Each structure stands twice: as structure tokens, then as C-alpha cells.
Amino acid sequence: DTGVSQNPRHKITKRGQNVTFRCDPISEHNRLYWYRQTLGQGPEFLTYFQNEAQLEKSRLLSDRFSAERPKGSFSTLEIQRTEQGDSAMYLCASSLAGLGEGYTFGSGTRLTVV
Amino acid sequence: AQKVTQAQTEISVVEKEDVTLDCVYETRDTTYYLFWYKQPPSGELVFLIRRNSFDEQNEISGRYSWNFQKSTSSFNFTITASQVVDSAVYLCALSEGGGSEKLVFGKGTKLTVNP
Numbered sequence: 001d002t003g004v005s006q007n008p009r010h011k012i013t014k015r016g017q018n019v020t021f022r023c024d025p026i027s028e029h030n031r032l033y034w035y036r037q038t039l040g041q042g043p044e045f046l047t048y049f050q051n052e053a054q055l056e057k058s059r060l061l062s063d064r065f066s067a068e069r070p071k072g073s074f075s076t077l078e079i080q081r082t083e084q085g086d087s088a089m090y091l092c093a094s095s096l097a098g099l100g101e102g103y104t105f106g107s108g109t110r111l112t113v114v
Numbered sequence: 115a116q117k118v119t120q121a122q123t124e125i126s127v128v129e130k131e132d133v134t135l136d137c138v139y140e141t142r143d144t145t146y147y148l149f150w151y152k153q154p155p156s157g158e159l160v161f162l163i164r165r166n167s168f169d170e171q172n173e174i175s176g177r178y179s180w181n182f183q184k185s186t187s188s189f190n191f192t193i194t195a196s197q198v199v200d201s202a203v204y205l206c207a208l209s210e211g212g213g214s215e216k217l218v219f220g221k222g223t224k225l226t227v228n229p
Contacts, residue, residue, distance in 0.1 A: 042219030105159040
């Protein structure tokens with residue numbers, strides 16, 4: 001296992017379009033997190049899953065955002081009707097519950113809405 | 115609510131200088147974890163250290179050292195004999211001891227090491 005993988009690395013989209021990002025966590029990790037990072041800021045928590053269950057969503061996650069982890073493995077984050085304010089780095093992380101080992105981040109997907 | 119403050123937005127040093135990055139945190143939890151990550155220009159977060167709230171021993175790893183002081187709610191990071199490759203944004207983060215274990219990050223400190 002080579003770590004947390006995120007695709008695509010970069011995405012440029014026109015305002016109003018829908019985009020979807022994918023995250024493949026470390027296989028034995030049961031928790032998966034999504035964070036968003038804007039320029040000059042630290043990452044901010046969006047949501048997390050334990051196995052396939054979405055257990056918490058931040059108020060930052062508007063109704064245009066939806067995340068899934070259908071089989072408890074990979075996850076997708078979809079943004080509908082993108083706005084320029086959605087431009088950010090979207091980071092995925094995975095861990096074992098209890099932080100027993102690693103809290104590993106992927107390389108992120110950089111979204112630019114034009 | 116949990117909060118992490120990294121008051122230093124940017125620091126610039128000359129190679130071989132020592133540099134300390136400050137991190138102050140707020141939490142009501144008695145069990146929590148503190149982290150430091152390095153974020154190079156490519157964007158990925160590179161894990162540096164995790165410390166739990168019951169372990170106040172300072173840690174040294176090569177040129178890196180960390181000073182955890184619960185009395186001042188600080189978890190500072192020192193790079194000794196800095197190198198150009200140390201140039202990056204450094205992020206301090208806090209996690210509760212149970213529940214979601216989501217990370218609350220500071221805004222980061224951009225370190226530039228000049229040759």
C-alpha cells in the first residue's frame with residue numbers, strides 16, 4: 001500500500017459545473033476524512049466516515065457538497081454548481097479509529113473555479 | 115471549542131540558523147493529541163510528530179525538536195541548523211482524544227531558509 005491516493009491532482013472548471021474528486025485511503029484504515037484548505041489558511045474539516053457511515057459533517061459543507069464512501073473503501077466528494085469560492089485544495093486523510101497508527105494525508109486535489 | 119494559534123505568519127532565516135515555530139492551543143479536553151505537519155509547495159502534508167496530552171517529554175529527532183508545555187498550552191517546534199530544504203509551510207494541529215478525532219489546524223507558518 002503506497003498511502004492515500006487522490007485524483008485528480010488538479011481540476012479547473014467553469015462556474016456552475018459539477019465536479020467529483022476521489023480518495024483511496026490506506027486499505028486497513030477504517031476512517032476517512034475530507035478537509036478543505038484555502039490560500040494562507042490551515043486545512044478545515046469537512047466530513048468524515050467510519051467504514052461506510054458518514055458520522056459528522058461540518059457546517060462548511062453546504063448542500064451543494066456531498067460525500068460518499070459506499071463500500072467503506074474509496075470515497076468521493078462531489079460539488080454541484082461550483083462557485084468561485086469553492087476554489088481550494090481538497091485534502092483526504094485516513095486513519096485507524098483511536099489514532100493508533102498514522103493519520104495520513106493524500107496529496108490533495110487543487111480545484112480552480114473560473 | 116478547540117483552537118490552534120500560530121502567530122508567526124512568515125519567518126525568513128539564513129541557512130544554518132536555528133528557528134523556533136510557535137504553536138498555542140486551546141481545548142477543554144483532558145485527553146488530546148498535538149501534531150506538526152510540513153507542507154511543501156506541492157501541497158501534500160508530511161507528518162512530523164504526534165504527541166498525546168499525557169506525555170510532556172520533549173522530543174528530538176535529528177535537527178528537529180519539540181517542546182510541549184501544558185502549563186502554557188504550547189507545543190513549539192525548533193529546527194536546528196536550518197537548511198534550504200526546510201523551506202515549507204509548517205502546520206500545528208490539535209485533535210480531541212475520542213469521537214471523530216478530526217484535526218483542528220492553525221493557519222501555518224511559512225518558513226523560508228535562504229542560502
